[in-house]
Amino acid sequence: MALLRIPEDDTVVSEFDEVWAQLKSINIDYGIWKTDHELPENPSNDDILDAYSTEIERAKTEGGYVTADVIAVQADTPGLDVMLAKFSCEHWHDEDEVRFIIDGTGVFHINPGEGKSVVALEVGAGDYIRVPKGTLHWFDLCQDRTIKAIRLFQDPSGWTPNYTESGKEATFLEVCLGPSFISN
Numbered sequence: 552m553a554l555l556r557i558p559e560d561d562t563v564v565s566e567f568d569e570v571w572a573q574l575k576s577i578n579i580d581y582g583i584w585k586t587d588h589e590l591p592e593n594p595s596n597d598d599i600l601d602a603y604s605t606e607i608e609r610a611k612t613e614g615g616y617v618t619a620d621v622i623a624v625q626a627d628t629p630g631l632d633v634m635l636a637k638f639s640c641e642h643w644h645d646e647d648e649v650r651f652i653i654d655g656t657g658v659f660h661i662n663p664g665e666g667k668s669v670v671a672l673e674v675g676a677g678d679y680i681r682v683p684k685g686t687l688h689w690f691d692l693c694q695d696r697t698i699k700a701i702r703l704f705q706d707p708s709g710w711t712p713n714y715t716e717s718g719k720e721a722t723f724l725e726v727c728l729g730p731s732f733i734s735n
């Protein structure tokens with residue numbers, strides 16, 4: 552269940568319908584996929600892709616995606632900081648960035664432009680997000696520095712980051728409030 556923060560207004564939204572509507576107003580698709588599929592204890596990437604095949608096929612049909620894979624990193628993943636640094640500066644892609652979170656947490660900052668406020672979407676297990684091609688954004692892991700996610704691609708070669716070099720990300724803290732925020 553995602554949390555949507557608007558740092559410039561100091562507001563936080565956690566109710567699904569409101570998160571969905573606010574994201575829709577800036578052209579970001581957000582949804583929740585069931586996470587109760589049967590998975591073995593230490594699922595392989597193929598186990599995950601098999602378990603979510605129905606949702607993956609539906610998303611492929613709706614979005615024109617042709618391939619899906621699983622990205623998994625954790626705090627001790629070699630080269631993690633170098634990998635993260637590629638995505639923590641404001642950038643855009645020439646194709647959609649589509650993620651379904653299996654495990655872990657992260658935060659997408661979205662810069663809608665046109666004078667609209669930057670939003671920070673904190674995602675966790677069960678969250679689906681589509682950042683359309685050309686949308687300015689950046690991504691950080693939360694404090695657990697772990698994420699496992701299904702990625703969908705129209706063409707993986709289009710997913711190279713194009714950097715704005717605006718430095719916009721430096722004015723926003725990469726904070727995550729965590730699931731305890733919702734229960735408080």
Ligand SMILES: [Fe+2]
Nearest residue numbers: 638644648688
């Ligand atoms: Fe990206």
